[in-house]
Amino acid sequence: MLSSVQNPRILLLHHCRRSKPLHHHHRLRRHHYPKSIHASPLPHPISASLPTSQIQTIQKSILSREKTTRQFAEEFLTRLRTTEPHVKSFLHVSETVLNEADEIDRKIDRNEDVGPLAGVLVAVKDNICTADMPSTAGSKILENYRPPFDATAVRKLKESGAIIVGKTNLDEFGMGSTTEGSAYQVTSNPWNLECVPGGSSGGSAAAVSARQCVVSLGSDTGGSVRQPASFCGVVGLKPTYGRVSRYGLVAYASSLDVIGCFGSSVADAGILLQSICGHDKLDATSSKREVNDFTSQFISKDYFESQPLKGLRVGVISETLGDGVNQEVVSSIRGAISHLEELGCTVTEVSLPSFSLGLPAYYVLASSESSSNLSRYDGVRYGNQTVSDELSSLYGGSRANGFGPEVKRRILMGTYALSAGYYDAYYKRAQQVRTVVQKSFKAALDLHDILISPAAPSAAYKIGEKKNDPLAMYAGDIMTVNVNLAGLPALVLPCGFVKDGSASLPVGFQMIGAAFDEEKLLRVGHIFEQTLQGYSFIPPLIADEFKSSSVKIYQLG
Amino acid sequence: MGTRALLLLTPAFKSDCNLLNHFTKYGFHQTVRQQEKLFRVGVRKFSVHSSLERPNVARLAETARISLTPQEAEEFAPKIQQVVDWFGQLQDVDLQSIEPAIRPDTEAGSFREDNPEAFDNREAIIAAIPNYEEPYIKVPKVLNKD
Numbered sequence: 028m029l030s031s032v033q034n035p036r037i038l039l040l041h042h043c044r045r046s047k048p049l050h051h052h053h054r055l056r057r058h059h060y061p062k063s064i065h066a067s068p069l070p071h072p073i074s075a076s077l078p079t080s081q082i083q084t085i086q087k088s089i090l091s092r093e094k095t096t097r098q099f100a101e102e103f104l105t106r107l108r109t110t111e112p113h114v115k116s117f118l119h120v121s122e123t124v125l126n127e128a129d130e131i132d133r134k135i136d137r138n139e140d141v142g143p144l145a146g147v148l149v150a151v152k153d154n155i156c157t158a159d160m161p162s163t164a165g166s167k168i169l170e171n172y173r174p175p176f177d178a179t180a181v182r183k184l185k186e187s188g189a190i191i192v193g194k195t196n197l198d199e200f201g202m203g204s205t206t207e208g209s210a211y212q213v214t215s216n217p218w219n220l221e222c223v224p225g226g227s228s229g230g231s232a233a234a235v236s237a238r239q240c241v242v243s244l245g246s247d248t249g250g251s252v253r254q255p256a257s258f259c260g261v262v263g264l265k266p267t268y269g270r271v272s273r274y275g276l277v278a279y280a281s282s283l284d285v286i287g288c289f290g291s292s293v294a295d296a297g298i299l300l301q302s303i304c305g306h307d308k309l310d311a312t313s314s315k316r317e318v319n320d321f322t323s324q325f326i327s328k329d330y331f332e333s334q335p336l337k338g339l340r341v342g343v344i345s346e347t348l349g350d351g352v353n354q355e356v357v358s359s360i361r362g363a364i365s366h367l368e369e370l371g372c373t374v375t376e377v378s379l380p381s382f383s384l385g386l387p388a389y390y391v392l393a394s395s396e397s398s399s400n401l402s403r404y405d406g407v408r409y410g411n412q413t414v415s416d417e418l419s420s421l422y423g424g425s426r427a428n429g430f431g432p433e434v435k436r437r438i439l440m441g442t443y444a445l446s447a448g449y450y451d452a453y454y455k456r457a458q459q460v461r462t463v464v465q466k467s468f469k470a471a472l473d474l475h476d477i478l479i480s481p482a483a484p485s486a487a488y489k490i491g492e493k494k495n496d497p498l499a500m501y502a503g504d505i506m507t508v509n510v511n512l513a514g515l516p517a518l519v520l521p522c523g524f525v526k527d528g529s530a531s532l533p534v535g536f537q538m539i540g541a542a543f544d545e546e547k548l549l550r551v552g553h554i555f556e557q558t559l560q561g562y563s564f565i566p567p568l569i570a571d572e573f574k575s576s577s578v579k580i581y582q583l584g
Numbered sequence: 585m586g587t588r589a590l591l592l593l594t595p596a597f598k599s600d601c602n603l604l605n606h607f608t609k610y611g612f613h614q615t616v617r618q619q620e621k622l623f624r625v626g627v628r629k630f631s632v633h634s635s636l637e638r639p640n641v642a643r644l645a646e647t648a649r650i651s652l653t654p655q656e657a658e659e660f661a662p663k664i665q666q667v668v669d670w671f672g673q674l675q676d677v678d679l680q681s682i683e684p685a686i687r688p689d690t691e692a693g694s695f696r697e698d699n700p701e702a703f704d705n706r707e708a709i710i711a712a713i714p715n716y717e718e719p720y721i722k723v724p725k726v727l728n729k730d
Contacts, residue, residue, distance in 0.1 A: 175703070175706075175708030175712070269688075282688070384673070384674070390671070402648075409713065419649070426650045427650050427651040427652065439650070439660065458685055459683070462683055
């Protein structure tokens, strides 16, 4: 079956042909771009630049004093200001970014150590606690809430020299796949402002895609980092459960939640992960396993061998390329597969028959755990409180006013599934399915180094399209939820496009690895990305700016 | 026990033969033979189990301490019912010999010593309390006359 796979160069030709004469901005009637960032034809054919590590560039430039931290910070803040009215990825933007940048510049002047993320603007999903900024989890019940502590991941970022640029939008408490479930605003996809960015970490994905920040943190309970990464054309990394401390991550479903990373290159996502992972005594589920340095493998492609992935055994999950999956998504994945073959991988199909059963099992577990976790929002100790003359109606009123409809529904479904007499029928059975899923992944990963699937069955869809059909939205999570049930690490990276009217929307593919083997995923991802010719994953919203700064170099090639 | 059908993302099995080969290899014989009948191209069939009471939204809302308006309760009921029916497919799989997994089996949890520690940002905790009168958190009456 894999022999019929199209050569990526053929795909490339098709791609260029169809994208050449088309202009994106015809489609955007409701939105007007400022003149400086008007849309351009996409994607850029052939001359497209390979993604580079922005973190490494910043580190090199500021340490060699070629550019100041302030200059980098101003560059990102300017872009943030021009793009934010269209994208709306942030719920809060820090006012101290430039001061923090100046402080780093002063340290460099004094030859002090500034840390591996010095001057790197990091956006943080708003369900991750920051003591000096509001942390609302996208919910009215936490409006203006300022936690008394930083999440461990945030503390580690700050210790590495990172500048937290702001808090990004999300589906309330992470419950959703479009970011439309935020109590505050709807975020747009930078590739097409009429489309959703995915979710629940839609703000973090859109912010990296629109280059409003260098990298960002998200959280992934059932795909909330990987699906928006695919929709927004960025790299998304879901680490192994236990790799990153969950301390300070607003709990949704504790047995599934992980903090994950977004970047515009594999190296950036990997360097970000390196700085936040490791054991934390404040999270009993965080692993004591030693963390290898996996950033040293992000070498220049000039040093790659001719078949740098020779011998790597790749398993394509056959259930994920069947009916119900968009055909253009499937052909993008097939293109990625044949690229992996050219790099030396041995690709075979693998079947995971429990795959589709993972979806209802996931939703039983997530709803049940959320009904328990969200019982803490009682309006008494923090958060919004309604006026009442009696305690139980204060609880009921505060929760009724504070939670949005999707959160209420999941709490009610979870309450049902955990009711006396139903526990065995739902929660326990879902946990048994989790065992089956874990075992089938384990068996598949004994025979393969990595497993491959799409990150989502479609590219980004229109805002409002699935809003009133919960099951349709849940079905979109089929590619990702099983990985959370098994707790495995997965990396999503852009690999192609689907046609979207006159323009294109990015498609990502998912690589799943064995527990705690992020190193391998990042190595393979880096090599894949650095050898994928002819695609540019810079969205139309900002393409002009990037074209003008890099076009000279690529015209030479 | 009635049978319902719901269009859903479909697992595409090439053939039953493939499926069985896989399971002979990986060994979940029991599970799979039961599951086999569930995987149909295009339509996922599952049963609605009459032995399990259907969700009563008003009562669930009371248990979960969420004061729903009558309109909300009416609007939620069919959506919750639809999802709960969809959960029902878990009943049709034979999972008898399978141990439940309470979390990913990536690593066992390790607990720290249970020693109290002073939290150094007490003011911020107090500042977040909506209704506070030193040194108490103020709430309306707890006992209900009914």
